Amino acid sequence: MRFRGIIVGTMDDLNFWGKRVLARVDINSPMKDGRLLDRSRIEAHAKTIRELHESGAKVVVMAHQGRPGGDDFDHLEQHARALEPLVGTSVKFVKDVTGPEALRIIDSLEPGDVLVLDNVRLLAEENIQAEPERLVKTLLVRELAPHFDVYVGDAFATAHRSQPSVAGFPYVLPSVAGRVMESELRGLSKVLDVSSRSFFIGGSKVDDVVKVMPNLIGKGTVMTGGLVALTFAKAYGQYLGPAEDIVKSLGVEVIEGARRVLEKGKVMVPVDYVVERPDGEVEVQEAGQELSGVPKDVGPTTVAAYRDVIDASDAVIFKGTAGVVEDPRFRRGTVALLEAALKSGAFVLVGGGHASAALSWVEEGLRKAVGYTSTAGGAMLYLAAGLKMPGVEALAYSYSKFIARGGWP
Ligand SMILES: Nc1ncnc2c1ncn2[C@@H]1O[C@H](COP(=O)(O)OP(=O)(O)OP(=O)(O)O)[C@@H](O)[C@H]1O
Numbered sequence: 001m002r003f004r005g006i007i008v009g010t011m012d013d014l015n016f017w018g019k020r021v022l023a024r025v026d027i028n029s030p031m032k033d034g035r036l037l038d039r040s041r042i043e044a045h046a047k048t049i050r051e052l053h054e055s056g057a058k059v060v061v062m063a064h065q066g067r068p069g070g071d072d073f074d075h076l077e078q079h080a081r082a083l084e085p086l087v088g089t090s091v092k093f094v095k096d097v098t099g100p101e102a103l104r105i106i107d108s109l110e111p112g113d114v115l116v117l118d119n120v121r122l123l124a125e126e127n128i129q130a131e132p133e134r135l136v137k138t139l140l141v142r143e144l145a146p147h148f149d150v151y152v153g154d155a156f157a158t159a160h161r162s163q164p165s166v167a168g169f170p171y172v173l174p175s176v177a178g179r180v181m182e183s184e185l186r187g188l189s190k191v192l193d194v195s196s197r198s199f200f201i202g203g204s205k206v207d208d209v210v211k212v213m214p215n216l217i218g219k220g221t222v223m224t225g226g227l228v229a230l231t232f233a234k235a236y237g238q239y240l241g242p243a244e245d246i247v248k249s250l251g252v253e254v255i256e257g258a259r260r261v262l263e264k265g266k267v268m269v270p271v272d273y274v275v276e277r278p279d280g281e282v283e284v285q286e287a288g289q290e291l292s293g294v295p296k297d298v299g300p301t302t303v304a305a306y307r308d309v310i311d312a313s314d315a316v317i318f319k320g321t322a323g324v325v326e327d328p329r330f331r332r333g334t335v336a337l338l339e340a341a342l343k344s345g346a347f348v349l350v351g352g353g354h355a356s357a358a359l360s361w362v363e364e365g366l367r368k369a370v371g372y373t374s375t376a377g378g379a380m381l382y383l384a385a386g387l388k389m390p391g392v393e394a395l396a397y398s399y400s401k402f403i404a405r406g407g408w409p
């Protein structure tokens, strides 16, 4: 398939019967207290895994959950259990990635078997980002690649990361796009190039947002929520009270990056917050004043201001959440903004694990008005900003090196 001037192979290009397939998917899901809060990514990628199983491949699933040190950093056993009914066969799980136990099971698989490896980010080197020449030298690639015939790159939501599991294997194995990767590339390239659009960008991955924002300024009004909003409020010189330390913990380079974005153009920040006081009580407070607690959602006046922008847009691109949605007390801003977008008649694109999960809290009749739901938040923004996606570039390289030349073993 062609995508923005490059060609990547798809699963239609290969016969998988009896082949050892390493399928990198993105089933990184919202979790709280060790429990999965949402399974939409698992459901999305199950289609790719099921097709490989039914094609008689020996399927090994590689994925991550969370980031080291994060509350949602966990094993993938629950994910393997959740996949089983969706894939239609028993799913093996091994609490290992490149160790002897994993390799023993990989080498013993029969056609149609499915094995899920443990969280690939348990390996320190998976958490680096580097050029392909460095990625192919990692232990992860060197240990696993010899046990496989083909790599299926399905982790579109992680394709903006130049990490070994995402952008290393296609340089040493014949590789094609999985069904999620294929549909996201086809779907998003259609919906991202619309005229009058606005962006709601929230959530906690401020480093990603600050990186792509310079390319979004001028492409539509940007409304912010979550930690992204607090960072830009700080960059505007707002005093955040108890939230000062939270923003400072993101790092000086992130705040400086936000300031550089504001030199290129303005972004909208909340005019009121829902704060959680030290005594646990919740109240709405105006921005800019001495906050009595940590801001954990946007307030009603902000929703009203953002609604005016949304109503004037032909398309609204939604990434991240307005509040700490793991806590039901801080979901109102996100749900209200999603409902405003869905009622506005604009084309609504919702991207990301938590943002897509938030759709489930919107009343069902309204939910149907969503124009496109992407498994990716950050990666979708990279695409909207026209930035390179290492995971897609790697698949394009593999197509030219292996697939196009009939290099399929
Ligand atoms: N004010 C806030 N303070 C702290 N965390 C916040 C705040 N608002 C939102 N968050 C956190 O942001 C996270 C959701 O943002 P995130 O950027 O991960 O969105 P996403 O839709 O999952 O996109 P992606 O797919 O890129 O991860 C949630 O875990 C939520 O708790």
Ligand SMILES: O=C(O)[C@H](O)COP(=O)(O)O
Binding pocket: 026, 028, 066, 067, 157, 158, 161, 205, 353, 376, 377, 378, 379
């Ligand atoms: O949820 C996501 O955005 C993807 O799984 C990538 O996760 P990351 O931002 O921790 O790399």
